[in-house]
Amino acid sequence: MRIHHLNCGSLRKISPLGEESAAGATGRELAVVCHCLLIETASDGLVLVDTGLGTADRRHPDGRLGAEWVSYAQPALDPRESALRQVVRLGYAPEDVRHIVLTHLHRDHTGGLPDFPHARVHVHPDEYRAVTDPAAPHHRHSLDRFMPAHRAHGPLLTPARVDGTQWFGLPGVARPQGLACELLLVPLPGHSAGHAGVAVREEGGGWLLHAGDAYFYHGEIEHTPPLAHPALEPVQQGAQTHATARLATRDRLRGLRRDRAEGVTVFSAHDPWELARLAARAGG
Numbered sequence: 288m289r290i291h292h293l294n295c296g297s298l299r300k301i302s303p304l305g306e307e308s309a310a311g312a313t314g315r316e317l318a319v320v321c322h323c324l325l326i327e328t329a330s331d332g333l334v335l336v337d338t339g340l341g342t343a344d345r346r347h348p349d350g351r352l353g354a355e356w357v358s359y360a361q362p363a364l365d366p367r368e369s370a371l372r373q374v375v376r377l378g379y380a381p382e383d384v385r386h387i388v389l390t391h392l393h394r395d396h397t398g399g400l401p402d403f404p405h406a407r408v409h410v411h412p413d414e415y416r417a418v419t420d421p422a423a424p425h426h427r428h429s430l431d432r433f434m435p436a437h438r439a440h441g442p443l444l445t446p447a448r449v450d451g452t453q454w455f456g457l458p459g460v461a462r463p464q465g466l467a468c469e470l471l472l473v474p475l476p477g478h479s480a481g482h483a484g485v486a487v488r489e490e491g492g493g494w495l496l497h498a499g500d501a502y503f504y505h506g507e508i509e510h511t512p513p514l515a516h517p518a519l520e521p522v523q524q525g526a527q528t529h530a531t532a533r534l535a536t537r538d539r540l541r542g543l544r545r546d547r548a549e550g551v552t553v554f555s556a557h558d559p560w561e562l563a564r565l566a567a568r569a570g571g
Contacts, residue, residue, distance in 0.1 A: 288468060288490055289327040291377070292566040294559075295339020295370045296321030296395060297363040301518045303560065304506060317559040318363065319519070321395050323370060324497060325377070326487065330467040332385035335370060335406070336485045336497050337556060338399025342369045343436070351436040352394050359522075360395070371402040388463055388470065390499025390556065391479040392418055392433040393526065400442045407443045409463035411472045414481025415446035425480040425528050432479070432526070447472045454486055455543060455551065475501040475540070477533025478526060493550030496543070500526070501536050505558050508541045519557070 297318040321339035328334060340352070345364040348357045366372055371381055381403055388409045389396055400408060417429035438444075447461035452471070454460045459474040461483070469488035476482060478500045485497040503523055506514030515523075527533050543551050554561040 288329070290487065290489065290495065290569060291325040291327075291373075292562060292569055293323045293325055293339075293370065293373050294320040294562060295323045295337070295368055295373070295399060297365070297368060298395070298557070299359070299361040299518070301516060301559075304504075304514060304516065317563075319360075319557050320559045320562050322497070322554065322556050322558070322562045324485070324487065324495070325370070325374065326468070326470075328468045331465075333374065333379060333383045334386045334388060334466070334468065334470065335374075335384050335399070335403070336388050336487070337390055337396045337499070338370050338387060338402070340369065340395065340398035341400065341402050341437070342366050342371055343401060344398045345369065351434060352398070353434070356394065369402065370399040386463065386466060388472065388485050389414075390485060390497060391482045392429065393479065393500070394432065394434045394437065396499070396556065397433060397437040400437050401440050404440050404442070407445055407465065409445050409447050409466075409472070411459075411461050411474060411481045411483040412446035412449060413459075413474070414479060414483065415444065417480035419444075423480070428528060429480050457539065475499065475536045477501070477529045477531075477536050478523070480528050489550075491550075493552065496540075496551055496553045498540060498553055498555050500556055501533070501540060502555050503557050505555070505561050507537055508544050508553060513537065513541070 300316045300318050302316040324336035326334040344351045384403045387406045416423045447463045449461045452460040454473045461472040471486040472483040475484045487495045503519040504516035
């Protein structure tokens, strides 16, 4: 199994905070990223974790992503950053992506869904219910953020199955159906109604935890006290469904990182310094 760290959508540039020089920040501003994983497996074909922005989003950003979001996020419109183009550059066909696993159903994570209409799309059952059941808590909030352009093709949205498994003490873990590789959806509540991290077992025995939008900036889990980025914290506060739950999730992630539990490597969806470190570790 080989894991690729991809940027599937450059957004507005931010500068590292001064206190972060010891954590690898270079002092120069970098574009916020949409950090996705592409996993080559022997049994399940290609598995894509989050999709970033899609090819059509770059052609018609205001109509597909929302003019207000585009104005603030300032997405780059380079189609070469799309997951579709990056899959092809690696020598694969789009149809080789058989499974997509999503941390949640917000626009900067679902934009690539129409580029892989054949793929089965796995989400935590709480996120699935939030967008499909009008009686679910936060249903309107959740559906408003799952953009119509990203679901118009009828994606094969599939709730993962909760089986009583815990992951390093975190309950409510769900297993995507039909996947043989060791990959779990781990509830990380607060940002969306069913927000989950995606835990992937590496060949060496350690774990990668794609924490989605549980936090936005590495200072939130690496710095004491937690250091949020002033350009990103308003976005988090505007999107979250439960502030107390989100902060509790952040603190659990800080504990995982502090304890280095069985080689767990935690990273978020949008921090460019984390992406640079992990891409270098993976060899590109």
